[in-house]
Amino acid sequence: MGGKTDGNTQAVDVYLDSTLESVDSAEELVLKVARKAGFPDEELHKISMAVRETVVNAVVHGNRYSAHKKVHVSASLDQDRLLVTVADEGSGFDPDSLPDPLAEENLLHQSGRGLLLIRAFVDEFQVRKLHPTGAEVRLVKRLTHAL
Amino acid sequence: MSIQVTNRQVGDVTVVDVAGRITLGEGASTLRENIRELVAKGNKKILLNLSDVSYIDSSGIGELVSAYTTVTNQGGTLKLLGLTKRVKDLLQITKLYTVFEVFESEPIAVRSFG
Numbered sequence: 001m002g003g004k005t006d007g008n009t010q011a012v013d014v015y016l017d018s019t020l021e022s023v024d025s026a027e028e029l030v031l032k033v034a035r036k037a038g039f040p041d042e043e044l045h046k047i048s049m050a051v052r053e054t055v056v057n058a059v060v061h062g063n064r065y066s067a068h069k070k071v072h073v074s075a076s077l078d079q080d081r082l083l084v085t086v087a088d089e090g091s092g093f094d095p096d097s098l099p100d101p102l103a104e105e106n107l108l109h110q111s112g113r114g115l116l117l118i119r120a121f122v123d124e125f126q127v128r129k130l131h132p133t134g135a136e137v138r139l140v141k142r143l144t145h146a147l
Numbered sequence: 148m149s150i151q152v153t154n155r156q157v158g159d160v161t162v163v164d165v166a167g168r169i170t171l172g173e174g175a176s177t178l179r180e181n182i183r184e185l186v187a188k189g190n191k192k193i194l195l196n197l198s199d200v201s202y203i204d205s206s207g208i209g210e211l212v213s214a215y216t217t218v219t220n221q222g223g224t225l226k227l228l229g230l231t232k233r234v235k236d237l238l239q240i241t242k243l244y245t246v247f248e249v250f251e252s253e254p255i256a257v258r259s260f261g
Contacts, residue, residue, distance in 0.1 A: 020172050045233065052204055056171055102242050108216055110209040113241050117205050120240045 010036055011076040016055075018063035018088075022071055026055040030075040030084055037077050037143055046121035047082065047141055053114040054086045054137050062088025062135060080143045081123075087136040092129040150174040152181045160192045160257045161185055162228075166199035169207030178207075182214040182225075191223035192260045196253070198229030208241060215246065228256050 012029045016022035030051045034044055055071060063069035069089040076083050101112045119125050124140035150167040163181065168174050185193060195214065197203075203211075211227070218225040226248040230238070238244045250256035 023171070049204065052170070056204070056206070060171075107242060107246060108212055110213045111205070113205040113208055117237070117240065 011074070013072075013074040015070040015072050018059045018065050018067065018069050018071060020056075020059065022059060023052050023055045026071070026073045026086070027051050029073065030082075033075045033077060034082055034141070037082055039082070039141070039143060043141070047084075050118045050121040050139055050141075051084060051086070053118045054084075054139065057114055057137070058086050058088035058090075058135075061093070062090030064090065082141045082143070084139040084141075085136055086139075087130060087134055089134045091133065092135040093127065095127050150177050152177055154181070154185065157194075157253075157257050160194055160260050161190045162194045162196055162253070162257075164196045164199070166201075168202040169200060169210060170202065170204045171206035175206045175210040178210050179213060182217055186217055186221050186223065191218070191221070193218055193223065193225045194228050194250075194253070194256050194260075195225060196228045197234055198231070200231065200234060203234055203237060208237060208243065211247070212243065224260060226250060226256060226259065228253055 010033060012033055014025075014029060016025055027048050031044060031048055034047050039047065055073065058071045059065060063071060072085075072087040074085045095115055098115065099106050099109075099112055101109065101116050106112065118139070122139045123142045124138070126138045128136050128138070130136055150165065150169060150173065153164045155162050155164065163185070165178060169178060182193070195211070215225050228250050230249055238247065238249075248259070250259065
């Protein structure tokens with residue numbers, strides 16, 4: 001793991017390997033920042049879920065577990081909101097082109113619910129393509145909504 | 148804690164007590180293998196007790212769906228018992244409440260298999 005965390009854990013900025021262990025690391029680092037901000041337990045759980053799902057997507061679908069690619073995770077507090085970004089080095093994706101997991105014909109599919117859960121647990125969710133390669137997911141959780 | 152899966156027999160119903168986290172990796176695969184073994188042995192009535200499940204992610208939800216289809220495709224029935232609020236919320240968000248039969252009482256759940 002490379003990168004930095006500040007002394008008061010009000011911000012983290014790390015580059016993680018493309019492994020499932022990185023999912024735990026990312027969750028732990030972001031939760032430190034979120035706890036510092038005063039999010040209640042149930043909201044911390046939602047943040048944890050959203051971060052885990054986002055980093056799983058980056059490791060599994062973005063970087064495809066490549067040892068040569070990193071997942072860049074940052075989290076910071078900006079007034080009343082927690083901002084988290086997760087960037088991979090994959091080929092990018094369009095969230096609107098994915099099958100709707102709530103459609104009757106997809107309900108019994110084993111996978112495809114990650115983005116649905118992320119959107120349910122944060123206040124803002126955005127994806128942008130990085131150049132020359134990669135995707136960055138930006139999550140925002142507002143403290144005022146959580147209290 | 149990762150995941151612990153324990154099977155016990157109540158009449159002709161196999162109750163699978165699951166504890167810990169059902170997440171991508173070991174948690175999800177342990178549950179999957181257990182269900183496949185039960186089905187291979189001919190167990191057709193399976194009650195998945197999730198009351199001690201502390202955390203479940205989208206892969207874990209996928210494993211619940213996979214368990215359901217595995218059992219159903221072999222002519223069996225799989226039902227859920229003891230959902231925590233967090234797991235209930237996940238089933239609501241994913242609309243899987245419309246798929247699974249869910250119980251809060253084990254005796255009532257066992258009797259429901261007939």
